[in-house]
Amino acid sequence: MELAERITVIGSGYVGLTTGACLASLGHTVTCIDLDEPTVAALRAGRSHLAEPGIESLLREGLDANRLKFDTAPDQAVMEASLIMLCLPTPSALDGSVDLTAIRDTVIRIRDLLPAGAVVVTKSTTPVGTTATIGSWLRRDDIAVVANPEFLREGHAVYDFLHPTRIVIGTDDDAAAKRVAGLYDAIRTEVTITDPATAELVKYAANCYLATRLSYNNSIAELCEAFGADHSDLAYILAADPRIGGDYLKPGPGWGGPCLPKDARALAWQAQDVGVPFPILDATISSNRHHLDRTIHRLREELGCELAGTRVALLGLTFKANTDDLRNSPAMHVAHALIEHGAHVTAHDPAITDAIHRLRVAPTVHAAIANADALVLLTEWPEYRGVNWTTVATLMTGELVFDTRNALDPAVVADAGLRYVGVGRRRTPMPT
Secondary structure (H helix, E strand, C coil): CCCCCEEEEECCCHHHHHHHHHHHHCCCEEEEECCCHHHHHHHHCCCCCCCCCCHHHHHHHHHHCCCEEEECCCHHHHHCCCEEEECCCCCECCCCCECCHHHHHHHHHHCCCCCCCCEEEECCCCCCCHHHHHHHHHCCCCCEEEECCCCCCCCCHHHHHHCCCCEEEECCCHHHHHHHHHCCCCCCCCEEEECHHHHHHHHHHHHHHHHHHHHHHHHHHHHHHHHCCCHHHHHHHHHCCCCCCCCCCCCCCCCCCCCHHHHHHHHHHHHHHCCCCCHHHHHHHHHHHHHHHHHHHHHHHHHCCCCCCCEEEEECCCCCCCCCCCCCCHHHHHHHHHHHCCCEEEEEECCECCCECCEEECCCHHHHHCCCCEEEECCCCHHHHHCCHHHHHHHCCCCEEEECCCCCCHHHHHHCCCEEECCCCCCCCCCC
16 A cells, blocks of 8 residues: 555444444554444444444454544544545435435534545435535535445445445546545555546446346246246346346345435435436336335235234344344334234344334244244345244244245245245145
8 A cells, every 4th residue: 555544434334434444454544433422432442333244353453553543523533634534324305305414514514624635535325416515515625525435235344345346436636536546555446536426326326226126026026926937946047147147136025224215215306306207216116115015915815814913923124134224124114014904023133132112022033933823034134044944833823934035945944834935936835
Protein backbone atom coordinates (compact mmCIF):
# COMPACT_ATOMS: atom_id res chain seq x y z
CA MET A 1 0.00 0.00 0.00
CA GLU A 2 1.47 3.35 -1.05
CA LEU A 3 -0.24 5.55 1.53
CA ALA A 4 -2.08 4.82 4.78
CA GLU A 5 -4.93 7.25 5.36
CA ARG A 6 -6.57 8.50 8.52
CA ILE A 7 -10.26 7.73 8.09
CA THR A 8 -13.36 8.55 10.11
CA VAL A 9 -16.37 6.30 9.48
CA ILE A 10 -19.65 7.81 10.68
CA GLY A 11 -22.19 5.10 11.37
CA SER A 12 -21.31 1.65 12.72
CA GLY A 13 -24.04 -0.57 11.32
CA TYR A 14 -23.41 -3.39 8.86
CA VAL A 15 -21.79 -1.14 6.28
CA GLY A 16 -19.95 1.19 8.64
CA LEU A 17 -18.50 -1.40 11.00
CA THR A 18 -17.48 -3.71 8.17
CA THR A 19 -15.92 -0.80 6.29
CA GLY A 20 -14.02 0.45 9.32
CA ALA A 21 -12.74 -2.93 10.46
CA CYS A 22 -11.69 -3.98 6.96
CA LEU A 23 -9.95 -0.68 6.15
CA ALA A 24 -8.03 -0.97 9.43
CA SER A 25 -6.99 -4.49 8.43
CA LEU A 26 -5.60 -2.98 5.20
CA GLY A 27 -3.31 -0.71 7.22
CA HIS A 28 -5.34 2.50 7.54
CA THR A 29 -6.04 4.26 10.84
CA VAL A 30 -9.79 4.30 11.39
CA THR A 31 -12.15 5.82 13.93
CA CYS A 32 -15.75 4.57 13.79
CA ILE A 33 -18.51 6.76 15.18
CA ASP A 34 -21.80 5.58 16.61
CA LEU A 35 -24.22 7.52 18.81
CA ASP A 36 -25.18 4.50 20.91
CA GLU A 37 -22.92 4.40 23.98
CA PRO A 38 -23.46 0.69 24.87
CA THR A 39 -22.65 -0.25 21.27
CA VAL A 40 -19.44 1.77 21.33
CA ALA A 41 -18.46 0.30 24.71
CA ALA A 42 -18.90 -3.22 23.36
CA LEU A 43 -16.93 -2.43 20.19
CA ARG A 44 -14.07 -1.00 22.25
CA ALA A 45 -13.96 -4.35 24.04
CA GLY A 46 -13.87 -6.20 20.71
CA ARG A 47 -17.48 -7.38 20.84
CA SER A 48 -19.64 -6.86 17.77
CA HIS A 49 -23.36 -6.11 17.93
CA LEU A 50 -23.67 -7.69 14.48
CA ALA A 51 -23.91 -11.42 13.79
CA GLU A 52 -21.42 -11.14 10.94
CA PRO A 53 -18.85 -13.92 10.37
CA GLY A 54 -15.25 -12.72 10.78
CA ILE A 55 -16.04 -9.27 12.13
CA GLU A 56 -14.93 -9.82 15.73
CA SER A 57 -11.51 -11.16 14.76
CA LEU A 58 -10.97 -8.04 12.63
CA LEU A 59 -12.13 -5.88 15.54
CA ARG A 60 -9.60 -7.42 17.90
CA GLU A 61 -6.87 -7.22 15.28
CA GLY A 62 -7.53 -3.53 14.67
CA LEU A 63 -7.82 -2.67 18.36
CA ASP A 64 -4.61 -4.55 19.25
CA ALA A 65 -2.72 -2.76 16.46
CA ASN A 66 -4.14 0.61 17.57
CA ARG A 67 -5.45 1.18 14.04
CA LEU A 68 -9.13 0.97 14.98
CA LYS A 69 -10.93 3.18 17.50
CA PHE A 70 -14.55 3.89 18.41
CA ASP A 71 -16.25 7.01 19.70
CA THR A 72 -19.71 8.49 20.17
CA ALA A 73 -18.80 12.04 19.10
CA PRO A 74 -17.37 12.76 15.64
CA ASP A 75 -15.75 16.15 16.28
CA GLN A 76 -12.15 15.23 17.12
CA ALA A 77 -12.06 12.30 14.70
CA VAL A 78 -13.35 14.49 11.85
CA MET A 79 -10.79 17.23 12.52
CA GLU A 80 -7.98 14.67 12.33
CA ALA A 81 -9.24 12.74 9.30
CA SER A 82 -8.20 12.93 5.68
CA LEU A 83 -11.27 10.99 4.52
CA ILE A 84 -14.72 10.88 6.12
CA MET A 85 -16.99 7.99 5.16
CA LEU A 86 -20.74 8.39 5.60
CA CYS A 87 -22.31 5.02 6.41
CA LEU A 88 -25.62 6.30 7.69
CA PRO A 89 -29.20 4.99 7.41
CA THR A 90 -31.23 6.15 4.41
CA PRO A 91 -34.69 4.74 5.18
CA SER A 92 -37.73 4.91 2.96
CA ALA A 93 -40.19 7.74 3.45
CA LEU A 94 -43.90 6.94 3.31
CA ASP A 95 -44.04 7.73 -0.42
CA GLY A 96 -41.06 5.46 -1.21
CA SER A 97 -38.54 8.29 -1.54
CA VAL A 98 -35.30 8.22 0.43
CA ASP A 99 -35.04 10.01 3.77
CA LEU A 100 -31.64 11.74 3.82
CA THR A 101 -32.12 13.35 7.23
CA ALA A 102 -29.28 11.45 8.93
CA ILE A 103 -26.82 12.37 6.17
CA ARG A 104 -27.94 16.01 6.02
CA ASP A 105 -27.74 16.51 9.79
CA THR A 106 -24.31 14.88 9.95
CA VAL A 107 -22.89 16.90 7.05
CA ILE A 108 -24.13 20.16 8.56
CA ARG A 109 -22.64 19.24 11.93
CA ILE A 110 -19.18 18.38 10.62
CA ARG A 111 -18.76 20.83 7.73
CA ASP A 112 -16.84 23.43 9.75
CA LEU A 113 -14.69 20.74 11.38
CA LEU A 114 -13.35 19.24 8.16
CA PRO A 115 -9.70 19.99 7.47
CA ALA A 116 -8.93 21.63 4.14
CA GLY A 117 -8.47 19.07 1.38
CA ALA A 118 -10.45 16.34 3.12
CA VAL A 119 -12.67 14.01 1.07
CA VAL A 120 -16.23 13.11 2.07
CA VAL A 121 -17.15 9.63 0.83
CA THR A 122 -20.72 8.38 0.70
CA LYS A 123 -21.10 4.64 1.13
CA SER A 124 -24.79 4.81 2.09
CA THR A 125 -27.22 3.95 -0.70
CA THR A 126 -28.51 7.34 -1.84
CA PRO A 127 -30.60 8.59 -4.78
CA VAL A 128 -29.07 10.17 -7.85
CA GLY A 129 -28.01 13.73 -7.15
CA THR A 130 -27.04 13.18 -3.50
CA THR A 131 -23.33 13.77 -4.13
CA ALA A 132 -24.11 17.23 -5.46
CA THR A 133 -26.59 17.85 -2.65
CA ILE A 134 -23.98 17.00 -0.04
CA GLY A 135 -21.66 19.49 -1.72
CA SER A 136 -24.33 22.17 -1.35
CA TRP A 137 -24.77 21.32 2.32
CA LEU A 138 -21.02 21.47 2.91
CA ARG A 139 -20.61 24.93 1.35
CA ARG A 140 -16.86 24.18 1.09
CA ASP A 141 -14.99 24.52 -2.20
CA ASP A 142 -11.96 22.82 -0.64
CA ILE A 143 -13.80 19.57 0.15
CA ALA A 144 -14.45 16.91 -2.50
CA VAL A 145 -17.44 14.56 -2.34
CA VAL A 146 -17.22 11.03 -3.71
CA ALA A 147 -19.86 8.31 -4.13
CA ASN A 148 -18.39 4.89 -3.30
CA PRO A 149 -21.31 2.41 -3.12
CA GLU A 150 -20.98 -0.84 -1.25
CA PHE A 151 -22.01 -4.25 -2.54
CA LEU A 152 -21.95 -6.24 0.71
CA ARG A 153 -24.14 -9.23 1.44
CA GLU A 154 -25.17 -9.70 5.05
CA GLY A 155 -23.58 -12.88 6.36
CA HIS A 156 -20.73 -12.42 3.86
CA ALA A 157 -19.93 -8.73 4.39
CA VAL A 158 -16.31 -9.13 5.51
CA TYR A 159 -15.53 -11.52 2.66
CA ASP A 160 -17.26 -9.28 0.14
CA PHE A 161 -15.34 -6.21 1.28
CA LEU A 162 -11.94 -7.92 1.09
CA HIS A 163 -12.75 -9.91 -2.09
CA PRO A 164 -14.99 -7.58 -4.11
CA THR A 165 -16.01 -8.26 -7.69
CA ARG A 166 -15.73 -4.52 -8.41
CA ILE A 167 -15.09 -1.17 -6.74
CA VAL A 168 -17.04 1.84 -8.01
CA ILE A 169 -15.97 5.44 -7.44
CA GLY A 170 -18.13 8.32 -8.61
CA THR A 171 -16.82 11.89 -8.66
CA ASP A 172 -15.90 14.75 -10.95
CA ASP A 173 -12.68 15.35 -8.99
CA ASP A 174 -9.81 13.25 -10.41
CA ALA A 175 -7.53 13.79 -7.41
CA ALA A 176 -10.26 12.71 -4.98
CA ALA A 177 -11.01 9.65 -7.12
CA LYS A 178 -7.36 8.56 -6.94
CA ARG A 179 -7.27 9.02 -3.17
CA VAL A 180 -10.37 6.88 -2.64
CA ALA A 181 -9.08 4.27 -5.08
CA GLY A 182 -5.86 4.22 -3.08
CA LEU A 183 -7.73 2.97 -0.03
CA TYR A 184 -8.14 -0.34 -1.82
CA ASP A 185 -4.61 -0.72 -3.21
CA ALA A 186 -4.12 -3.95 -1.25
CA ILE A 187 -7.21 -5.47 -2.89
CA ARG A 188 -6.90 -6.94 -6.35
CA THR A 189 -10.04 -6.18 -8.32
CA GLU A 190 -11.31 -3.88 -11.03
CA VAL A 191 -11.81 -0.25 -9.99
CA THR A 192 -14.24 1.76 -12.11
CA ILE A 193 -14.09 5.54 -11.82
CA THR A 194 -17.20 7.18 -13.20
CA ASP A 195 -19.46 10.17 -12.69
CA PRO A 196 -21.47 10.58 -9.45
CA ALA A 197 -24.85 9.85 -11.06
CA THR A 198 -23.71 6.50 -12.45
CA ALA A 199 -22.15 5.47 -9.13
CA GLU A 200 -25.31 6.42 -7.27
CA LEU A 201 -27.60 4.63 -9.72
CA VAL A 202 -25.63 1.40 -10.05
CA LYS A 203 -26.43 0.13 -6.54
CA TYR A 204 -30.15 0.59 -7.16
CA ALA A 205 -29.80 -0.99 -10.59
CA ALA A 206 -28.08 -4.07 -9.15
CA ASN A 207 -30.47 -4.59 -6.24
CA CYS A 208 -33.59 -4.03 -8.31
CA TYR A 209 -32.35 -6.42 -10.99
CA LEU A 210 -31.91 -9.08 -8.32
CA ALA A 211 -35.34 -8.30 -6.87
CA THR A 212 -36.86 -8.66 -10.35
CA ARG A 213 -35.11 -12.00 -10.81
CA LEU A 214 -36.43 -13.24 -7.47
CA SER A 215 -40.01 -12.19 -8.20
CA TYR A 216 -39.83 -13.77 -11.65
CA ASN A 217 -38.47 -16.99 -10.16
CA ASN A 218 -41.17 -17.14 -7.48
CA SER A 219 -43.83 -16.71 -10.17
CA ILE A 220 -42.25 -19.56 -12.17
CA ALA A 221 -42.40 -21.71 -9.01
CA GLU A 222 -46.10 -20.87 -8.68
CA LEU A 223 -46.61 -21.90 -12.33
CA CYS A 224 -44.81 -25.18 -11.60
CA GLU A 225 -47.43 -25.94 -8.99
CA ALA A 226 -50.25 -25.08 -11.40
CA PHE A 227 -48.81 -27.30 -14.16
CA GLY A 228 -47.50 -30.12 -11.98
CA ALA A 229 -43.91 -29.32 -12.96
CA ASP A 230 -40.95 -29.50 -10.57
CA HIS A 231 -39.14 -26.25 -9.86
CA SER A 232 -36.01 -27.97 -8.53
CA ASP A 233 -35.44 -29.68 -11.86
CA LEU A 234 -36.43 -26.55 -13.77
CA ALA A 235 -33.99 -24.36 -11.83
CA TYR A 236 -31.19 -26.86 -12.39
CA ILE A 237 -31.82 -26.74 -16.14
CA LEU A 238 -32.00 -22.93 -16.16
CA ALA A 239 -28.76 -22.65 -14.21
CA ALA A 240 -26.97 -24.69 -16.88
CA ASP A 241 -27.54 -21.84 -19.32
CA PRO A 242 -24.46 -19.57 -19.00
CA ARG A 243 -26.59 -16.56 -19.88
CA ILE A 244 -28.66 -17.18 -16.75
CA GLY A 245 -26.56 -18.95 -14.11
CA GLY A 246 -27.74 -20.41 -10.83
CA ASP A 247 -27.86 -17.42 -8.48
CA TYR A 248 -31.21 -16.15 -7.21
CA LEU A 249 -33.12 -19.11 -8.62
CA LYS A 250 -34.25 -20.57 -5.29
CA PRO A 251 -37.89 -19.92 -4.49
CA GLY A 252 -38.98 -18.45 -1.19
CA PRO A 253 -41.79 -16.70 0.66
CA GLY A 254 -40.78 -13.40 -0.95
CA TRP A 255 -37.68 -11.23 -0.87
CA GLY A 256 -36.86 -8.86 1.95
CA GLY A 257 -34.04 -7.58 4.12
CA PRO A 258 -32.75 -4.06 4.69
CA CYS A 259 -31.83 -3.35 1.05
CA LEU A 260 -33.98 -4.86 -1.69
CA PRO A 261 -37.41 -3.58 -0.55
CA LYS A 262 -36.10 -0.12 0.29
CA ASP A 263 -34.06 0.21 -2.90
CA ALA A 264 -36.87 -1.08 -5.12
CA ARG A 265 -39.27 1.51 -3.71
CA ALA A 266 -36.62 4.22 -3.97
CA LEU A 267 -35.78 3.51 -7.61
CA ALA A 268 -39.47 3.33 -8.52
CA TRP A 269 -39.96 6.73 -6.86
CA GLN A 270 -36.94 8.24 -8.64
CA ALA A 271 -38.18 6.95 -12.00
CA GLN A 272 -41.63 8.41 -11.39
CA ASP A 273 -40.08 11.68 -10.23
CA VAL A 274 -38.30 12.16 -13.57
CA GLY A 275 -41.24 10.89 -15.62
CA VAL A 276 -39.74 7.57 -16.72
CA PRO A 277 -42.22 4.66 -16.78
CA PHE A 278 -40.76 1.57 -15.09
CA PRO A 279 -43.51 -1.08 -15.33
CA ILE A 280 -41.08 -3.99 -14.85
CA LEU A 281 -40.01 -2.68 -11.45
CA ASP A 282 -43.58 -1.82 -10.47
CA ALA A 283 -44.58 -5.40 -11.30
CA THR A 284 -41.62 -6.76 -9.32
CA ILE A 285 -42.75 -4.93 -6.20
CA SER A 286 -46.38 -5.97 -6.70
CA SER A 287 -45.36 -9.58 -7.35
CA ASN A 288 -43.40 -9.70 -4.12
CA ARG A 289 -46.41 -8.54 -2.12
CA HIS A 290 -48.38 -11.36 -3.75
CA HIS A 291 -45.82 -14.01 -2.81
CA LEU A 292 -45.52 -12.74 0.77
CA ASP A 293 -49.27 -13.23 1.17
CA ARG A 294 -49.33 -16.48 -0.80
CA THR A 295 -47.53 -18.40 1.97
CA ILE A 296 -50.51 -17.78 4.25
CA HIS A 297 -53.03 -18.81 1.58
CA ARG A 298 -51.12 -22.01 0.81
CA LEU A 299 -50.83 -22.94 4.48
CA ARG A 300 -54.58 -22.55 4.91
CA GLU A 301 -55.20 -24.68 1.82
CA GLU A 302 -52.84 -27.42 2.98
CA LEU A 303 -54.41 -27.55 6.44
CA GLY A 304 -57.88 -27.53 4.92
CA CYS A 305 -59.23 -25.16 7.55
CA GLU A 306 -59.10 -21.58 8.75
CA LEU A 307 -55.95 -20.64 10.66
CA ALA A 308 -57.67 -19.33 13.79
CA GLY A 309 -56.87 -21.66 16.68
CA THR A 310 -54.28 -23.70 14.79
CA ARG A 311 -50.83 -24.20 16.28
CA VAL A 312 -48.06 -23.30 13.85
CA ALA A 313 -44.33 -23.71 14.41
CA LEU A 314 -41.99 -21.51 12.39
CA LEU A 315 -38.34 -22.35 11.72
CA GLY A 316 -36.38 -19.19 10.98
CA LEU A 317 -37.20 -15.52 11.51
CA THR A 318 -34.27 -13.58 10.05
CA PHE A 319 -34.52 -12.48 6.43
CA LYS A 320 -31.66 -14.84 5.55
CA ALA A 321 -29.39 -17.32 7.29
CA ASN A 322 -26.14 -16.31 9.01
CA THR A 323 -27.47 -12.97 10.20
CA ASP A 324 -29.61 -11.71 13.09
CA ASP A 325 -31.32 -9.09 10.92
CA LEU A 326 -35.11 -9.03 11.06
CA ARG A 327 -35.60 -5.92 8.92
CA ASN A 328 -38.24 -6.51 6.23
CA SER A 329 -37.94 -10.23 6.86
CA PRO A 330 -40.44 -12.33 4.87
CA ALA A 331 -40.47 -14.72 7.83
CA MET A 332 -41.61 -11.95 10.16
CA HIS A 333 -44.30 -10.96 7.66
CA VAL A 334 -45.61 -14.52 7.70
CA ALA A 335 -45.40 -14.73 11.51
CA HIS A 336 -47.38 -11.54 12.06
CA ALA A 337 -49.94 -12.48 9.39
CA LEU A 338 -50.51 -15.84 11.09
CA ILE A 339 -51.03 -14.12 14.43
CA GLU A 340 -53.49 -11.70 12.82
CA HIS A 341 -55.40 -14.72 11.49
CA GLY A 342 -55.69 -16.07 15.05
CA ALA A 343 -53.08 -18.83 14.87
CA HIS A 344 -50.99 -19.74 17.90
CA VAL A 345 -47.45 -19.24 16.65
CA THR A 346 -44.17 -20.38 18.18
CA ALA A 347 -40.88 -19.79 16.37
CA HIS A 348 -37.27 -20.82 16.56
CA ASP A 349 -34.24 -19.07 15.06
CA PRO A 350 -30.57 -19.72 15.92
CA ALA A 351 -29.88 -15.97 16.07
CA ILE A 352 -33.03 -14.81 17.90
CA THR A 353 -33.69 -15.60 21.57
CA ASP A 354 -36.15 -12.98 22.81
CA ALA A 355 -39.89 -12.85 22.20
CA ILE A 356 -40.97 -10.31 19.58
CA HIS A 357 -44.22 -8.49 20.30
CA ARG A 358 -46.88 -11.25 20.32
CA LEU A 359 -44.56 -13.86 18.83
CA ARG A 360 -43.23 -16.56 21.12
CA VAL A 361 -39.63 -17.61 20.43
CA ALA A 362 -38.60 -21.03 21.70
CA PRO A 363 -35.03 -21.88 22.77
CA THR A 364 -34.93 -25.11 20.76
CA VAL A 365 -36.47 -26.59 17.64
CA HIS A 366 -38.16 -29.28 19.70
CA ALA A 367 -39.74 -26.71 22.01
CA ALA A 368 -41.06 -24.77 19.02
CA ILE A 369 -42.68 -27.73 17.28
CA ALA A 370 -44.23 -29.44 20.31
CA ASN A 371 -47.95 -30.06 19.62
CA ALA A 372 -47.84 -28.07 16.36
CA ASP A 373 -50.46 -28.71 13.71
CA ALA A 374 -48.05 -27.50 11.04
CA LEU A 375 -44.37 -26.66 10.73
CA VAL A 376 -43.26 -23.93 8.31
CA LEU A 377 -39.58 -23.48 7.39
CA LEU A 378 -39.02 -19.82 6.50
CA THR A 379 -35.25 -19.25 6.72
CA GLU A 380 -32.74 -21.71 5.29
CA TRP A 381 -30.48 -22.06 8.34
CA PRO A 382 -28.15 -25.06 7.79
CA GLU A 383 -29.08 -26.42 11.24
CA TYR A 384 -32.57 -27.25 10.06
CA ARG A 385 -31.35 -29.71 7.44
CA GLY A 386 -29.96 -31.88 10.23
CA VAL A 387 -33.18 -32.07 12.26
CA ASN A 388 -34.26 -35.58 13.27
CA TRP A 389 -37.60 -35.76 11.48
CA THR A 390 -38.67 -38.94 13.24
CA THR A 391 -38.47 -37.05 16.51
CA VAL A 392 -40.31 -34.14 14.94
CA ALA A 393 -43.13 -36.48 13.92
CA THR A 394 -43.55 -37.71 17.51
CA LEU A 395 -43.62 -34.15 18.89
CA MET A 396 -46.06 -32.64 16.40
CA THR A 397 -49.82 -33.08 16.61
CA GLY A 398 -50.21 -32.59 12.87
CA GLU A 399 -48.18 -33.90 9.95
CA LEU A 400 -47.67 -30.90 7.62
CA VAL A 401 -44.13 -29.64 6.93
CA PHE A 402 -44.26 -26.61 4.62
CA ASP A 403 -40.76 -25.86 3.29
CA THR A 404 -40.98 -22.37 1.76
CA ARG A 405 -37.26 -22.43 0.86
CA ASN A 406 -37.03 -25.94 -0.63
CA ALA A 407 -34.14 -26.46 1.78
CA LEU A 408 -35.11 -29.89 3.09
CA ASP A 409 -34.96 -33.37 1.57
CA PRO A 410 -38.58 -34.28 0.80
CA ALA A 411 -37.90 -38.02 0.96
CA VAL A 412 -36.33 -37.82 4.43
CA VAL A 413 -39.26 -35.81 5.77
CA ALA A 414 -41.79 -38.17 4.16
CA ASP A 415 -39.98 -41.26 5.49
CA ALA A 416 -40.59 -39.92 9.00
CA GLY A 417 -44.32 -40.08 8.35
CA LEU A 418 -44.75 -36.36 7.72
CA ARG A 419 -46.39 -34.65 4.75
CA TYR A 420 -43.80 -32.55 2.93
CA VAL A 421 -44.91 -29.55 0.86
CA GLY A 422 -42.40 -27.37 -0.98
CA VAL A 423 -42.67 -24.44 -3.36
CA GLY A 424 -43.10 -25.45 -7.01
CA ARG A 425 -42.15 -29.05 -6.25
CA ARG A 426 -43.90 -32.26 -7.10
CA ARG A 427 -45.51 -33.68 -4.01
CA THR A 428 -43.69 -36.52 -2.27
CA PRO A 429 -46.21 -39.19 -1.28
CA MET A 430 -46.21 -40.27 2.34
CA PRO A 431 -45.08 -43.85 2.92
CA THR A 432 -47.92 -46.31 3.35
